[in-house]
Amino acid sequence: MGMQIAFFLFSLIAIVGAILVVTTKRLFHSALALVLSFVGVAGLYILLEAEFLAALQILIYVGAIAILILFAIMLTRHLMDPKARAFNEQWWVAALVAGFLFLVLMAMILRVPWPIKAAAVPENVIEGLGSSFVGEYLVPFEVASVLLMAALIGAIIIARER
Numbered sequence: 001m002g003m004q005i006a007f008f009l010f011s012l013i014a015i016v017g018a019i020l021v022v023t024t025k026r027l028f029h030s031a032l033a034l035v036l037s038f039v040g041v042a043g044l045y046i047l048l049e050a051e052f053l054a055a056l057q058i059l060i061y062v063g064a065i066a067i068l069i070l071f072a073i074m075l076t077r078h079l080m081d082p083k084a085r086a087f088n089e090q091w092w093v094a095a096l097v098a099g100f101l102f103l104v105l106m107a108m109i110l111r112v113p114w115p116i117k118a119a120a121v122p123e124n125v126i127e128g129l130g131s132s133f134v135g136e137y138l139v140p141f142e143v144a145s146v147l148l149m150a151a152l153i154g155a156i157i158i159a160r161e162r
Contacts, residue, residue: 007047014040028073035066052126064148071155 017037045054
C-alpha cells in the first residue's frame with residue numbers, strides 16, 4: 001500500500017511539473033517546473049529499485065541540464081523582463097498536434113497486450129556498468145565534466161554585474 005501511495009505521489013509530482021512546464025507564462029518558472037518534473041521521475045526510478053538511474057537523473061538532468069537552462073534564461077535578460085511578452089499566438093496548433101499525438105499513443109497502448117512476467121536481475125549488470133564507466137568511457141565522461149564546468153564558470157563570469 002505504501003509503494004502505491006509513493007508511486008501516485010511521484011507520478012503526481014512529475015505530471016504536475018510537466019503540465020506547469022507547458023502552461024506557465026514565465027520562462028524562468030517553466031524551467032523550475034522542469035526541475036520538479038525531473039525530481040518526480042527520479043522518485044519513480046527509486047521505486048523501480050534503480051537507484052543508480054535515480055542518482056544519474058538528479059546529477060545529470062537536475063544538476064547539469066536544468067541549471068544550464070536556468071543560466072541561459074538569466075543570461076538573456078530581456079526574457080526576464082516582466083513586461084516581455086511570452087505568449088505565442090499559435091498555441092492552438094500545438095494543442096491540436098499534442099491532442100492528436102495523445103490519441104495515437106493511447107490507441108497504441110490499448111492495443112498492445114502487456115504481459116507481466118517476473119524475472120530475476122542478471123548477476124553482473126551493475127559490475128559491468130561500473131567497469132564500463134571506469135574503463136572505456138572514463139575519458140569521455142571526464143571531458144564532458146570539464147566542459148560543463150568551463151561552461152558554468154563562463155556563465156558566471158558573463159552574468160555577474162559590472
